[in-house]
Amino acid sequence: MTISRAEKVANYAILTLFAAFALWPVLSILVTAVGPENRTAAESGRFHLENFAAAWTQGKFGHYMLTSVQVSLLVVSVALVCSVMAGYALGTMRFRGEQLVFYLFLLGIMVPTEAIIVPLYFDLRDLGLTDTLLGVALPQIAQSIAFGTYWMRAYFRASDRSIVEAARLDGAGNHRVLWQILVPVGRPAITTLVLLTFMWTWNEFLIPLVMSPRGDVRTAPLGLAFFQGQYVQGTTLLAAAAVLVALPVVVVYLFLQRHFIAGMLEGAVRE
Template sequence: MQQSRTTRYIGYGVLFLTIAFTILPFLSMLSAALQPQGSTPEGIDFSGQLHWENFIAAWNVANITPLLRSSVILVIGVVPAVIIFSALAGYAFASLRIPFASVFYLLFLVGLTIPFETLVTPLYYEISAMGILNTRLALILPMIGLNMPFAVMWMRSSFEQMPRDLIEAAEIDGAGHFRTFMHVELPLALPALSSLGILTFLATWNQFLLAVVLINDPDKRTMAGALQAFVGQYQTDVVLLNAGALLIMAPTLVLFIFLQRYFIRAMLAGSVKG
């Protein structure tokens, strides 16, 4: 009993430290964002006058409205495509007999090992040769490709953990692969699809390097590119920088709050196999 109580207290302590290390950076950013413009915030301080108008100023200084529109278009173009293609590929790798399937799957594994930065220069010349440089397609197509290796592995793992008795029952009832995929396995894969959508959204929404390299028009870049507006040649407005960073993070936080149950279910799915 004593050991169990000690273990419980240690667990509570680790949980408290984890929560503290997670929340403190956000509190620090919020505190800095509410200080007077041009000041240098030190520590976490909410005692003085709070300048909520800094968020409006940051929005206007960074001209976030067109960047928000561009990021939304990018997310709409990338996330559904990644979910659809990875679901189909994951089901194929898990349930179908594909010639040279192991070779194709190995190629996806190799795609996970290649550093993203090494692909930027080849991507630039390829996109330029395609004639779509400085267009939103120049971001959408590479982002779909870059997210596919992880997405296919994620969905393949999910489909491999499906209860075999349900699949066998569908086959006995005469369901083909398409009906089994659409009406049996896809509904069961909803937590994995939701969590994959969140991860793909985060990777797409926070994309900065590709947007700077492939897009010349600042208004066609992503929300993350708005942070450049607060970094000058000789000084950086720390207050507006933190306010802008919080504005950029807000959509991802809201999305995670609404879909966290699906994300957690998908994270735990690997420990319990049907």
């Protein structure tokens, strides 16, 4: 089917409009972050990159960023391994209670955090895990495993059965089939899961807030909220701090962008 020149121009115009609408808030924050704090500084007409250093120092974001990195690495690594193994079992094996187990994982996706956060806090407090790294990470690991199992189950169910059968004929067991055959082939799907889990964990606000009442395990989004209320009244340093908090997610996405898009397109084609 051929597309006329007028249709192409209209398509690009609509896409440009939507892109501008989506990018306008981001550009506004960037412009504010490098802008002056007062009119006297505005007369110089230059970018004020020192705003990032001032926000980093005043808001103590070095500690918050380190905490977010530790929580994210723990959640992503544990959830990824558990999701791959559970997804492989539910996607390729047949056993009694299979559907029930799968529905339990789906329940973990459907139940919102707000509905379980209060009893979960008391349970972790009784175990002595509040204000600890594990107390903040464990609930997010459970949530990520629920989605990750659903995601990897769909991939394994749609994987090429001929490759698995050929490996079985060569004497490969479940461990070898999973880690040496299916996992390398499923790199786009796994990379997509890693990126989504990292983004959700990094941006999580409620769980660190509730599970660390003393603020001993305060992540970057929490630090940004407290920085807004305690350290700065204007918008310049606040915008600079927001850019610092969002920067790791942007960097990881740009680094994994090709695999992420391939994984999403692969899932769309299979559906």
